[in-house]
Amino acid sequence: MTTELLKQLFFSMLRIRRVEEKIVELYPQQEMRCPVHLCIGQEAVAAGVCATLTPTDAVFSGHRAHGHYLAMGGNLKAFWAEMYGKATGCCQGKGGSMHLVDLDAGFIGSTPIVGGTIPVGVGAAFGAMMQRLNKVVVIFFGEGACEEGVFHESLNFAALKNLPIVFVCENNFYSVYTPLSERQPAKREVYTLAQAHNIPSFQENGNDVEQVYQMAREAVERARSGGGATFLEFKTYRWREHCGHNYDNHIGYRTETEFLEWKERCPIQHTQMQLLKHRLLTEAELEEMEKEISLELEEAIAFAKSSPFPEQQTIFDHIYV
Amino acid sequence: MTTELLKQLFFSMLRIRRVEEKIVELYPQQEMRCPVHLCIGQEAVAAGVCATLTPTDAVFSGHRAHGHYLAMGGNLKAFWAEMYGKATGCCQGKGGSMHLVDLDAGFIGSTPIVGGTIPVGVGAAFGAMMQRLNKVVVIFFGEGACEEGVFHESLNFAALKNLPIVFVCENNFYSVYTPLSERQPAKREVYTLAQAHNIPSFQENGNDVEQVYQMAREAVERARSGGGATFLEFKTYRWREHCGHNYDNHIGYRTETEFLEWKERCPIQHTQMQLLKHRLLTEAELEEMEKEISLELEEAIAFAKSSPFPEQQTIFDHIYV
Amino acid sequence: MNQREITFAQAINEALMQAMAEDSSVYIMGEGVPDPKGIFGTTLGLLEKFGSERVLDMPVAENGMTGVAIGSALMGMRPILTHQRVDFALLAMDQMVNNAAKWHYMFGGQLSVPLVIRLIIGRGWGQGPQHSQSLQSWFAHVPGLKVVMPTTPRDAKGLLLASIRDNNPVIFLEHRWLHNIAGHVPAESYTIALGEARVARRGQDLTIVSTSYMTLEALRAATWLSAAGVEVEVIDVRSLRPLDAETILASVRKTGRLLVTDTSWTFCGFSAEIVALVAEKAYSHLLCSPCRVALPDAPTPTSHAVAKFYYPRAVDLYKASCKMMGLQHAEVELEILSTQLDVPDKSFTGPF
């Protein structure tokens, strides 16, 4: 991996982190009046996978989608405006945090029904193939979504039609507060489910952006060259509460120890250390990055705050074309 | 396998065949005014599996359920009366061919929504386990049902809770007129889907009642002794049209050759030859069996024909308890 | 004047043929679509003409395949998804309602889902509780969906072509008992606008608002009523959502009497909406209580001996109308009662 690329991946992760942290900071102002599912701790998957794509590809995601949207280059102003319920939001205020879209960036949409965008993504790949568009579709979802029947229906069809898809499962071990042990049989790795549908399936450390990138690149290449779908399971960890801006280790569904172990394995810290250690990144450059992000953030938030709310009658806009 | 048992299995298959053939004979009279999904050609699975169960176990099935009902010892009179839409039918006329039940025989129910009874069967096993009932649940379905998401949801839960279930998949290669190749990825055996859920899974010739029996017995024993669920895939073949009493090889969705090959492998013929060859069955005994079945059939049909139709107001019976 | 007659099923088939020929982004998918029976004949010949890429069967996976259709629509395709019975769509409510109906809305008008879902509803020949439901009232409840139920072959073709060209998800419900009925259908490609009811018969004494197959029963009742001196106006709704409220209200304002008949359950059903609409908007014009004749409050029993009492018929509309008109209805020997009631016509020998 070139230094340039690694720095790019690092920047992408850092940017996601800072955006999420800004939500943490501002959420208590009660101006973002919608549920938020933060991805702090999971940034490497978003950054690593999306770096292998172009805006002419197509990305889908679920409720925990901020990172995917941002890593694909989704417009930050439109993102913040959407969080604030403004008319200038990426969904004109119709969606909030759980519905993101930026067609120019290839981010087709995220929705909060668990598993809901999986068949839609498969269909997008199918539609693109029928139209001979050279599009790779990436669908992000959690390990919980693999319990929904529609996940299997989607994989079966993807395999049947040899569709250009990369299924990206972020296995963070929990569905809301429920551990895997209460939901799936013991000693069965998630990625083997996809294998059963004849889809090449791999498992990797989701907190190492280089490994994520390598694995995703192979999968995307396979898809692009007609080799069909791939399933990637990345083990990772969500730091904050399932929904909301707080920490919640104290409420008892997981241990502080477990959290701290994963915090140790912070994907951003990890890459930063490597970059610094090998002198691929200077402290000055790092500061520059932080400044760039912070500036962009300030602008976006100012934009969001100063944007108008949608008018009452927009309730009836866009129900039908 | 004891001769006694083999003869019993043979008799069970023969009885199913003769019942189905009688439907073929009488259906054109237009007194059975409901869809019928005959299992001619697939009798070995029903006979072999159900012989390993007792009436305190619980069996579920789908649209092609006649054989399962009969092999479990479902009441023949109530069966015929149901086919004729009579008040004395096993569902009092509410169900017809696609809804069979005989609680005394352990046949809990069959319904025609593909995959619809799979989670219900799993739930029955769960309920029985919670109540410490020593019950094994068998769920019959076709390979088409394995495409429904609920199939996977059910298997996941069965594995998670280590439930006493035998999943029996009759793979007859078609869903209505659609071959497997248009529905599932090539070179992927159906039983491997279940394996992915951590369920011991096997594949066997579904036209050899001895093999079916052996495999089912192991699975039932595993379930009964706390070993959890097993998935059995039996390859077999439906001779008649998907729904109805005719042959339909001429309409073009499958070849006459394919049909004839499978007809050669008639499960009943196969066992009969073996029994006769080893002189375990005499021609006289065979005749006796035929006579017994024919007599039982005549009685059942007479019962059905002479039974009253349900009264108009029964439309409103049994909507609520 | 071209008075070419073809059946409802042939009209559907012709619409599909023409839509696919006109627009290469139209494709059709469903269990049985390319098979030798071709969805009661409605998809026959499509495979041969347009190939297996555009005319395809599918796994038995209704929710997933609905999602697939939606996704392909987002990429510019115009999928037509078909289920042989509306009951199977119960597995796909998530994708139909959570995604198809809302995609355009929830992303602020970006992209749309030009999807047609053909669902076949039926009655008779022992279909029973899980194979003969009629769920239009559910679909009509959901903003973002359009819901169409043609009665005549001409409407079947024109409405299907309009549905396919529509950029929104359209639920297109075909009653099985209409498939074999013939009528005049123009040969060329044409559309009938969604959202316009059809006045199937003019009259000034009583308005019957009907959906799908019940329109035929209404017309039958109207003939008998005419003989008894009552002129019925029959309004074939055609499009349940958007609804042509004006045509219905105008008729009731004229006749002062409203009878609604529908193939779905009465309670909380589409017929309730029509009565509510009229009660709210034309209350002062009503000369007597409005009335609903739709499915009784029970699942479908299978036995033909009782199913024949389950489904409302022309005779029920006739009786209800007489009552509304204050007529002592003659104990007419109604022909309909002498025939088998679980088949649409003599050629039908099951299963569906």
Place this chain on the structure above:
Amino acid sequence: MNQREITFAQAINEALMQAMAEDSSVYIMGEGVPDPKGIFGTTLGLLEKFGSERVLDMPVAENGMTGVAIGSALMGMRPILTHQRVDFALLAMDQMVNNAAKWHYMFGGQLSVPLVIRLIIGRGWGQGPQHSQSLQSWFAHVPGLKVVMPTTPRDAKGLLLASIRDNNPVIFLEHRWLHNIAGHVPAESYTIALGEARVARRGQDLTIVSTSYMTLEALRAATWLSAAGVEVEVIDVRSLRPLDAETILASVRKTGRLLVTDTSWTFCGFSAEIVALVAEKAYSHLLCSPCRVALPDAPTPTSHAVAKFYYPRAVDLYKASCKMMGLQHAEVELEILSTQLDVPDKSFTGPF
């Protein structure tokens, strides 16, 4: 007299506690049931008391788990299945409607499905199009299901206990904005019969028929109207199926005016059924057009800036009532308009 006050959520919790203590075949299952938040507090403490065999979480697999619940019910268990939002039940319509609603019927009365499905509906705090639907009209359409929507803590407990003891599948819909509202609840175990409406306020000028949270809005409007000299009778439906038609009809026969308010979409919704019922059965008693005040014909927008106009409020009921009474409604400074409209109370800070 014991005037112990607890919240709606506590009342649900108490009902669950008592039902599980009384009957060992009762078990409760759902995403989040045993977790630290305990379904908005309604299932807290159950795990500790009854153990993980009877209080369990589940995979994210709504259709399958509904089937599992049904199967266990067939074997004599009494499952209570819970989804944190009704929208998730869209994935389970197949098992709810094809199986749960029909099992008893389609097998001729053998076995039954004593299943309670708790579904939570809500509004506000940016839940948006896929997380705030209100689907009671769908469930109420289906014979074989019972549909319950309590408003008061007392009813919540009594109706839930009755639902659990009922041998049929009961869809039990809780409005999220009711959970924190306190009221008198008897400590002992008691039931309130399904199928009986509650007259929440007596009056002779106008009848408001309301469901769930809208009952509170109706009572608020009734207070204002009383000040304007209009005495409103508020009927809290409680049980949508079976429906207590008699109480509603008797009230309308007395008042001559009907306003229906419901948390679901207006078009083809439950409010249409009530208007249709009254139009059919009490037409001659109506002094003016009946009126519906329910959700507008749009998916839920997320932005709080527009969501506040989306949901009907007491003020809308007030205005509609004034119109029906022929009153020029004073441009009152209605307190409600000055507060945030996307939260039930000040303690609420999201997300749901």
